[in-house]
Structure formats: C-alpha cells, structure tokens
Amino acid sequence: MATYATTAVVTPRPRYRVLEDERWLAMALLLPTIVLLAMFIAYPFVKGILLSVTNTRVGVPGEFVGLANFYKIWNDSIFRSAVYNTFVYTGVTTVFKLGLGLWLALLLNRNFRGKTFTRAFILLPFIIPTVLSTFAWKWMFDPTFSVLNWMFWKLGLISSRINWLGDPDLAMLSVIIVNIWRGVPFFAISLLAGLQTINPDLHEAAAIDGAPPLKRFIYITWPLLLPVTMVVVLFSVIQTFADFQLVYVLTEGGPANSTHLFATYAYNLGIRTGLLSEGAAISLAMFPVLFLVVIFQLLYIRRVETR
Amino acid sequence: MIEGALWRKWVYFYVPLILFLIFLLFPFYWMMITTFRPDGELYRPWNAWNYTPFWTWNPTWAHIEYLFRETIFGTWLWNTMFIATISTMISLVCGVFAGYALSRLKFPFAGGLGTGIFVTYLVPQTLLFIPLADIIRDYRLGDTPWALILTYPTFLIPFCTWLMMGYFKAIPKELEECARIDGASRWKAMIYIILPVAVPGILSAGIFAFTLSWNVFIYALVFLSSPQEKTVPVGVVSELIRGDVFFWGPLMAGALLGSIPVAVVYSFFVEHYVSGLTGSVKG
Amino acid sequence: MAQVSIRQVNKKYDDFHAVKDVNLEIHDKEFLVLVGPSGCGKTTTLRMVAGLESITSGEILIGNTVVNELPPMDRDIAMVFQNYALYPHMSVFDNMAFGLKMRKFDKAEIAQRVKDAADILGIEQLLARKPRQLSGGQRQRVALGRAIVRHPQVFLFDEPLSNLDAKLRVQMRVELKKLHNRLGTTAIYVTHDQVEAMTLGDRVVVMKDGWVQQVGDPLELYNAPANRFVAGFIGSPAMNFAAVAVSERDGALWAENSGMRIKVPAAIAARMNSHRGRNATLGIRPEDIHLATPADPSDVCFDAVVEVVEQLGSEVLLDIKVGSDTMAAAVEPTLRAKIQEQLRLALNPARLHFFDAETETAI
Numbered sequence: 001m002a003t004y005a006t007t008a009v010v011t012p013r014p015r016y017r018v019l020e021d022e023r024w025l026a027m028a029l030l031l032p033t034i035v036l037l038a039m040f041i042a043y044p045f046v047k048g049i050l051l052s053v054t055n056t057r058v059g060v061p062g063e064f065v066g067l068a069n070f071y072k073i074w075n076d077s078i079f080r081s082a083v084y085n086t087f088v089y090t091g092v093t094t095v096f097k098l099g100l101g102l103w104l105a106l107l108l109n110r111n112f113r114g115k116t117f118t119r120a121f122i123l124l125p126f127i128i129p130t131v132l133s134t135f136a137w138k139w140m141f142d143p144t145f146s147v148l149n150w151m152f153w154k155l156g157l158i159s160s161r162i163n164w165l166g167d168p169d170l171a172m173l174s175v176i177i178v179n180i181w182r183g184v185p186f187f188a189i190s191l192l193a194g195l196q197t198i199n200p201d202l203h204e205a206a207a208i209d210g211a212p213p214l215k216r217f218i219y220i221t222w223p224l225l226l227p228v229t230m231v232v233v234l235f236s237v238i239q240t241f242a243d244f245q246l247v248y249v250l251t252e253g254g255p256a257n258s259t260h261l262f263a264t265y266a267y268n269l270g271i272r273t274g275l276l277s278e279g280a281a282i283s284l285a286m287f288p289v290l291f292l293v294v295i296f297q298l299l300y301i302r303r304v305e306t307r
Numbered sequence: 308m309i310e311g312a313l314w315r316k317w318v319y320f321y322v323p324l325i326l327f328l329i330f331l332l333f334p335f336y337w338m339m340i341t342t343f344r345p346d347g348e349l350y351r352p353w354n355a356w357n358y359t360p361f362w363t364w365n366p367t368w369a370h371i372e373y374l375f376r377e378t379i380f381g382t383w384l385w386n387t388m389f390i391a392t393i394s395t396m397i398s399l400v401c402g403v404f405a406g407y408a409l410s411r412l413k414f415p416f417a418g419g420l421g422t423g424i425f426v427t428y429l430v431p432q433t434l435l436f437i438p439l440a441d442i443i444r445d446y447r448l449g450d451t452p453w454a455l456i457l458t459y460p461t462f463l464i465p466f467c468t469w470l471m472m473g474y475f476k477a478i479p480k481e482l483e484e485c486a487r488i489d490g491a492s493r494w495k496a497m498i499y500i501i502l503p504v505a506v507p508g509i510l511s512a513g514i515f516a517f518t519l520s521w522n523v524f525i526y527a528l529v530f531l532s533s534p535q536e537k538t539v540p541v542g543v544v545s546e547l548i549r550g551d552v553f554f555w556g557p558l559m560a561g562a563l564l565g566s567i568p569v570a571v572v573y574s575f576f577v578e579h580y581v582s583g584l585t586g587s588v589k590g
Numbered sequence: 591m592a593q594v595s596i597r598q599v600n601k602k603y604d605d606f607h608a609v610k611d612v613n614l615e616i617h618d619k620e621f622l623v624l625v626g627p628s629g630c631g632k633t634t635t636l637r638m639v640a641g642l643e644s645i646t647s648g649e650i651l652i653g654n655t656v657v658n659e660l661p662p663m664d665r666d667i668a669m670v671f672q673n674y675a676l677y678p679h680m681s682v683f684d685n686m687a688f689g690l691k692m693r694k695f696d697k698a699e700i701a702q703r704v705k706d707a708a709d710i711l712g713i714e715q716l717l718a719r720k721p722r723q724l725s726g727g728q729r730q731r732v733a734l735g736r737a738i739v740r741h742p743q744v745f746l747f748d749e750p751l752s753n754l755d756a757k758l759r760v761q762m763r764v765e766l767k768k769l770h771n772r773l774g775t776t777a778i779y780v781t782h783d784q785v786e787a788m789t790l791g792d793r794v795v796v797m798k799d800g801w802v803q804q805v806g807d808p809l810e811l812y813n814a815p816a817n818r819f820v821a822g823f824i825g826s827p828a829m830n831f832a833a834v835a836v837s838e839r840d841g842a843l844w845a846e847n848s849g850m851r852i853k854v855p856a857a858i859a860a861r862m863n864s865h866r867g868r869n870a871t872l873g874i875r876p877e878d879i880h881l882a883t884p885a886d887p888s889d890v891c892f893d894a895v896v897e898v899v900e901q902l903g904s905e906v907l908l909d910i911k912v913g914s915d916t917m918a919a920a921v922e923p924t925l926r927a928k929i930q931e932q933l934r935l936a937l938n939p940a941r942l943h944f945f946d947a948e949t950e951t952a953i
Binding site: 107192241286 | 555580
C-alpha cells in the first residue's frame, strides 16, 4: 500500500522570482499611479490646507493666521451668495438632468432606424470641449444678436429683448440651461444602459398582470434603475458643484456677482486678485459638502446592494 | 415593445425625440453657420427685418482665415493634441496596471488603496488648482506642456483604473491559471493573455480619457501664460476677446475647428466610448 | 516515474478547513478520480497539486520532487479546466502552442507536437480557427490538445465534461479513456458525477467535507463501501437505507423494523454480533431487490406498497413504501404494477450492507 519512494527525494530551492510574488508585482504595478497621485493630488491638498490657514499672497509668503481666512470669507457677502448659487445651481440642474435624461433614455430604449446614429450624436454636447460649446451658447444669448430672442419674438412670446446674461436674475437661469444641456446626454446614455439591463420579461409579466405603463415604471423600472441612477447622480453632483468653465465663459460670475460659484470666486480672488490664501480657503470650503455627498451615496449604494 | 396607434407613436415618441435632438444639436449648428457667415450678416440685430438665422447665402472663409492668420490657432491645436495624447497614454498605462493589480492580485492594503484611488476622483480640479499652481511653479514646470501632461492623469487615472477593474473582473481567472500552468510567469500571463482580451476595455478607457483631456480648462488656464503654449480652450478665450469686444466670427470658427478633432476621434470609437461610460456607471 | 504523493495535506482558508489530512499515493500511469459533492475539497486538492493554491501543511511530491514551493509552471503538469479556458484571442494552433512558446521550444518542434496532438484528437482541420467558432466538444478537444503537447508528467482534470450536454459527455468519456490508454500519462481527475468516476477511474477517491472517505477501485467501492456516505454516493439509483433494530432470536441475528424482518446472513453474522440489541442502518441497492418467488425463503422477503412506477424499458423503477420507509426497487421490466398495489418483494442476502447507526461506518 503506502510505500514511500525509496529513491532520493529532491526538494528544490526555487529560483526566487520577485515578480512572481503577488505582493511585489502589485507594488510595482501600482507604483507609478501612487507616485503621480501623491505628488499632484495628496500634496497639493495638504498644501491647500496650509495655504488656507496663512495669509499668503502672490509673491508674498504669509504667516499662520489660523481660521481667519474662513471667518473672512464667511462674512463676505459675495462668498455667501456663491454658496447659495452653487447649491441652487447643483440642485436645479441635477433634477432636470435626471428628469430629462430619464425621458430621453426611455425614448431611446426602443428599436428604431438610425438608433445608433442618434445615440452617437446625442453625446456630442458631452464630448465637445465645454468652453467651445459654451461660447456657442454665449453667442446665442447675446442680447442684440440672439437667435433665441428672434425665435421667441417670432412666436409672439416677447416684444422686447431678453437680456439672458446681463440681467442678474436671468443670468442664473441661462447658466442652468447650459449646464442641463451639457449634462442630459450623460444621464441619458447611462440610464439607457441601466434600462437595458432590466429583463424585458418583467415588463411583459406586469403588463399581463394588468399594470398600466405608469405603474410599471414606478414599481418595476425605477427600483431596478436606482443603483445606476445613484452612481450617475453622484458623479454629476460632484462635477456640477465644482464647476468652473461654464460660468467663467458665460458670465465670469457676474453680472454683479450673481452667478458666482465656489470655483469662479476662488479663481477671482486667488488668481486674479492674488489673494492666494483666501482663494484656497474658498476652494477648500467645497470639500465638506462633497465629502458628505459621497458618504451618503456610498451608504445608500451599500444598502441597496445588500437588500 | 407594447404597440399602440400610429398617432400615439408620433406624439409620444417621434416628436419628443426630435425636440431633444434639436435641443442638443442646435448650438453646434449655430456654431457652424456662424463660422461661415460674413460679418455683415452676422451683426444683424435679431429684430431686424432681414435676420435670417438658419441659413446664409454668402458663405465665407474669412473667419477661418482670420483665425489662422491673426492667432496661432494651429499651434494651439497641436499643443492640445499633443498633451491629450501623451496624458492619455500615461493614464492608460497607469490605469491598466493599477486596475489589474487591484482586481486580480491579493496583497495587503488592497482595499485601502482601491478606496484611496476612488477618493481622489472626488477631489475636483477646482479644489486643487491654487496650491497646484504654486507647486508647478516650484518644480519649474510653469508654462510648459509638462505642467499639464503630469497633472491631467490625476483625474484620468482613477477613472481608467475603475473602468479597467470592471473589465478585468469579467475575465475568468482560469485563463490566467492556465497560462501560468502552461509556463508563463505572472507578468507574461498579464501581457500575453489578459491584456489582449481586455482590449475593448482599454479602448474605452482611452477614448474617454482622450475626450476628457481636451475638455480641461482651469489647469491650462492657470498653469500656462505664453500664447504659444496654450491649448485650444484657453487660447480661444484669451486671444479672441479684446477687452469687451468679442470677435464672434473667428471665435465660432475656433470653437468649430477646436471641436472637430475630438469629434472625429470620438466617431471612430463611439461604441467603445459608450461602453466605457456605461461600464463605469454600472460599477 | 510520474507518481504523485499527497502526504498529510491540509488546506485552511482563515477559519475554514477545506482539506483535512489527505493521504494519497497515485501510481505511475494511473488514472485516479476524486469524486464527491460540491464543497468536499476535491477541487482544492487538485489545485494544490497544480500549484494554484498554497499548501497549509503536508507535502506533495510529483515524481521524486517535493513541489510545495514550486510555481505551477515548474511542476511539469498540464491542466484541463471545466470551462476549457481557451485563450479567446488566439487561434487553436496558438492556443496549443502557447505553453511550448513560453518554454522557448523552437518553431519546428512546436509545429510537430501540435500536429501530433491534433491528429490524435481529430482536430487538424480546426487549427486556424478561433475558439468562439468552435462547438463545446471541439473546444474540449482543443483544451485536451493544449495539455497533451506539453508531454507533462501528470494530467490534471477539473470537471472537464460538466459543461457538455449529456450525449456528448458519454462520447467524450469514452474518448478520454481511449486517450489515457494510448498516452499512459498519470492523471488526476475531479468530478462530482459518480458515473464518470466509476467508468474512468483505475481507482476512485470519495471525498466529503474535506475528508477522504474511501479509496479503491470502482468495484470495491460498489461492493464494499466503507461507510454509509460512500454507499449512498456510488451507484445509481442510490442505495436504500432503513433504520433497523438488531436482535437475536432462535440462534440467529435478525434485523427488523416496521416494514420488514430480515435474517442477517451467516457470512456477516459474526461482524454483526457486536451490534446485538442495538440499532443499525440496513442498506440494499434497488437492483438487489426483486419480486419474491416461491424459491425465496421468507426471511429475505417483505411486503411493500407501490407508490410510483417508472417504466424505463430495460427495467421498472418502483417507489415503494415498506413500513414507514420509502425505498426504490429496480425490478424486471415485465412487471405490470399499479399504484397502491401490494407486492411481496425479496432481497438478495449476499448484497446486504449494514452500517453503524451513529458512526455510519460499515459493519
């Protein structure tokens, strides 16, 4: 039965190939990423915190001033309105982007001729560099030459010009419109992908069971779409909250500081005016909100997944 | 699909779809038509009697000529293309390696590192640009393309990593095990087996990174100052606007021509772009 | 000499003890099958031989070499996976050539080996195709070809036929057997299908919960199972079990329960003595039950009520109720039985098995 081999048993000493070891290979593969991210994200982040607690200006190193900058910006009415603007901007655009994006996704979920082309074209607002397409909108908004004014005039809706970007009340609306325009494709295509993972048998079963389209949507489609929706909303909220390009091109924060966001005001104060520390403080003020948003989303996703 | 009457189809489907398409694509049409419209027609108030918005009978090249003659638009195009390509390649390499390591290798701190990389994606450029400006200056990278080539990957890599992780996870581990039994080291198994199978994912990540690179503005705005280093978005903003005067013709020409390279590259990889977008969202 | 020795091998994942004290000696040229339900540790054991899992304790030797520390590529083994693991971006030829390329064989040698393997398997005309253009059976052959070209010391098979449809599975079983006879390479084969185990294995190892239950050639396992698990696992339809009380009467041992009174045959009475006055489990295979004839003594007969009749053509499977137990009986195909009909059945006393009621080992 069990007679062990009588010839010599060889126990080889294996050639130690470093890269065979999972841990060394993983380190080697991750090294470039870690270095880049450490140098250009972690380090600036820390430096940003340091900047915000000193009173540095361009060319003038500063001394530690504790939270003075934060007090200063909190008492700055422009900053306060920027905070308010950013929340309004983010909230309103996200709601509309979600609603319109969902509608468009539902439309695209059918099979029709030219579907592939349509899908490709629809993404253009998202693909084309924001600055460039925003200029097109700025031109469309120009009070004297606006094609939108012409259209509304021809439709009999207005008799005098709409000063899209010059009127403090309308400017926010205009900025919001352009952001929605840019974001709808992203929402639509992502939600479309989510819709396509929903088994069509579910809809058919529900239809046979007697559920009308709206009920089918509420009870079947929407819950199954929720994970994708939350991820998309997460991405979008972060990007929108920290948005810069759109407002910079359209209004530079005006007129009369009515469209400033965190980012544009930080740019104005930090780079334009050279008050680096205060600019840094404004930028950093975004962080708590972003952090909370992320935590909230992650918890929600975890809860959905474990259900 | 559940069928209905023909008019229902038109009202509920075709009309909204067409409206959406008009809404989404009209600005590009406007961009295009402004580029070719002569100044005389361009600067007509909207309530003038001869305002013809949707077509022009006198197309002209004048604006495009102006663009290339009076500004160094060609240089900006080249800069942007160069920076975008190199950044994309760096990000792809880093993202593919990192994605592979995080999804297929076991090592301590794997979870922590993965979360760390994910978290950096949430630190937007507008939060970092002020201290980064200082750092760039300290490293003597200010006003060179390298300032951008090294900083763009900071937001491209997390995305590429995440995307590649999804693709790698879908590759059955038996393929790798078989390769290792066949005689390939881990490294060779990755190069010869895993990467070729993950090519669709790599293309998706690449095209997404490429389009994102073209879209960067604030870093380019803050780190570059001399006109010949500028990228298209920055150049168009700074050189085609003199004080309060907007040269709309050349501006739109710049916007149009600046959009075309991205759109062309995108058109070759639409499927990959879409699957990259949706892949990242489905996690 | 390509024997494989697995000595006192254990595998632990954190708290989970997957493989417990496995000792196996696999002889050169032997075709050994590891069989058992999912989670029994058979695949883990195979993977430890392959080098895809680390060995928590114990030794594995291939040939005369202790391979615990060697990476898979240095162990001179080849493995065939359940879902074939063909490289999708390479042609069949490249798939088969990959291992040789990695070991830096020259082109002529590679071409020759691939051709030889392709000829043996009958896939010469598929060499230029990609895996996605092949059927399941063809892919399986390519996976086999990839293993053959390496001329390894040991073949490892991880449930290679599970993904094939039933008819193809039978066909491939025969081909595998022929292949083994032709090549003579030592092979370790993992499956959950006891039919594959019985038909392919020179010896079969039955595993459960990480333990080896029994090692032996197929007939040994069928005729003399070491415990109740092996008895119930090997053979289809499965063996019937009934709880019985063992008592002595008239100088002989009897096993009885609510449905039957069976005399323990003299041949095994000696072993059963220790269980006098206690409970045991009686085991009898369905094929060892037949309709009682006048020639059958009454101490091997019992009454049963028919519950289900399954006509297979070659035999009739009856689900019967014996007292409070349900059993299966495979009887002559000529029987016309009706549900609720009462039958008198007899069992073959030479084929009786008894198992201890607590330890479940064979008595």
